[in-house]
Amino acid sequence: MQHYELKQGLRLLILEDVPTDAELMEAELHSAGFDFLSARVDDQDSFLEALDRFSPEIILADYMLPAFDGESALAIAREKAPGVPFIFVTGALGEERAVELLKRGATDFVLKDHLDRIPVCVNRALEEVDEKQRRQQAEDELQRAHAELEREVEKRTRELRQRTLELQQLTDTLEWRVRERTEELAKANEALRDLSSRLLSAQEEERKRVAGDLHDTIGSSLVGIKFKVEKTLKEIEEDPRAPGLSLNAIIPMIQESIEECRRIQQDLRPSSIDYLGLLPTLSWFCRRFQTIYTTIRVEQEIGVEETEIPEALKIILSI
Numbered sequence: 001m002q003h004y005e006l007k008q009g010l011r012l013l014i015l016e017d018v019p020t021d022a023e024l025m026e027a028e029l030h031s032a033g034f035d036f037l038s039a040r041v042d043d044q045d046s047f048l049e050a051l052d053r054f055s056p057e058i059i060l061a062d063y064m065l066p067a068f069d070g071e072s073a074l075a076i077a078r079e080k081a082p083g084v085p086f087i088f089v090t091g092a093l094g095e096e097r098a099v100e101l102l103k104r105g106a107t108d109f110v111l112k113d114h115l116d117r118i119p120v121c122v123n124r125a126l127e128e129v130d131e132k133q134r135r136q137q138a139e140d141e142l143q144r145a146h147a148e149l150e151r152e153v154e155k156r157t158r159e160l161r162q163r164t165l166e167l168q169q170l171t172d173t174l175e176w177r178v179r180e181r182t183e184e185l186a187k188a189n190e191a192l193r194d195l196s197s198r199l200l201s202a203q204e205e206e207r208k209r210v211a212g213d214l215h216d217t218i219g220s221s222l223v224g225i226k227f228k229v230e231k232t233l234k235e236i237e238e239d240p241r242a243p244g245l246s247l248n249a250i251i252p253m254i255q256e257s258i259e260e261c262r263r264i265q266q267d268l269r270p271s272s273i274d275y276l277g278l279l280p281t282l283s284w285f286c287r288r289f290q291t292i293y294t295t296i297r298v299e300q301e302i303g304v305e306e307t308e309i310p311e312a313l314k315i316i317l318s319i
Contacts, residue, residue: 010036010126013056015073016089017042017065024115025060025089032119043067044076051080057129058122063090071101078105083132085125089118217264221257225250277306 012029016022022040029036039054041047042065050056059077063070070088077086085107088098098109107128108121228250279302286298 010034011054011057012036012038013047013050013054013059014038014040015042015047015059015061015065015068015070016040017062017067021062021089021112025118028115028118029122032123034119034122044072047073048076048080051077056081056084058125059084059086060089060118060122061086063088063093071104074101074104074106083129085122085129087118087121087125089115217257217260221253221260225253225257228253279306 012026014022014025016025019040022038026036026038039050039056041050044067047068059073059081061070061073070090074086077084082105086105087107088101088109089112090109091112093101093109093111098106101109107125110117110121232250282302283300286300290296290298
């Protein structure tokens with residue numbers, strides 16, 4: 001005897017108008033080791049009710065019944081329970097008709113004079129159902145995985161778009177800042193060129209001023225001394241007793257030249273910067289200006305410390 005590994009409590013619906021034939025079918029299944037619950041119907045109304053309430057897992061149907069027929073039952077079953085195997089158990093059925101019913105959804109056929117084939121057909125039908133369920137489960141899992149993949153791709157795409165947008169915004173910001181810094185640098189370079197030009201002009205003016213001072217003061221004093229010395233030498237030749245008076249007249253001129261040299265030196269670089277610092281030197285300049293121009297009142301307001309002023313800038317500020 002062949003045994004079948006089937007789930008317990010199989011629900012079996014039998015469409016048969018002859019009770020003894022239904023009992024023979026059940027006996028074959030029991031002898032093969034099937035564990036099932038069965039319900040027998042013999043008309044359309046009871047068949048429809050069994051489909052709704054009994055929810056069969058396999059259907060065994062006679063082809064010809066007095067008040068119903070297997071072909072109509074097949075059509076109903078395919079509509080209301082499309083996944084349930086439908087096996088015809090009949091006395092005789094032509095080959096062409098059998099092929100046509102298979103095309104319409106029948107699972108298998110068993111002749112009533114070979115009921116011993118029912119367990120084999122039932123087992124094969126249930127295995128096909130399990131295989132379909134496994135395939136359907138695999139397809140469902142594949143579809144779920146595909147849907148999850150699509151969602152993940154969509155999520156990554158959105159993230160990529162967001163990152164791209166952020167990168168573009170950052171790039172735009174950097175470009176704007178570069179342009180801004182470039183403009184600032186251009187302005188700074190322009191200001192530097194202007195400052196350099198002014199510095200050169202100031203240096204040139206200072207050269208002119210120093211040259212003028214040398215010409216007007218030191219130069220004039222030296223010319224005067226020259227004339228005095230020449231005059232004195234001539235007087236010595238004419239009268240050796242007169243040179244003392246003439247040489248004494250030269251001394252004030254020489255002293256004046258010395259004072260003028262000191263003044264020019266002080267104007268070029270005040271020595272007080274090195275000994276006292278810039279701020280005391282500026283105060284000295286103010287007092288000197290006040291002494292020379294007594295009608296003008298000078299007020300000092302210095303807002304920096306000595307240590308805050310670069311050395312290279314001190315001489316420029318003092319000129």
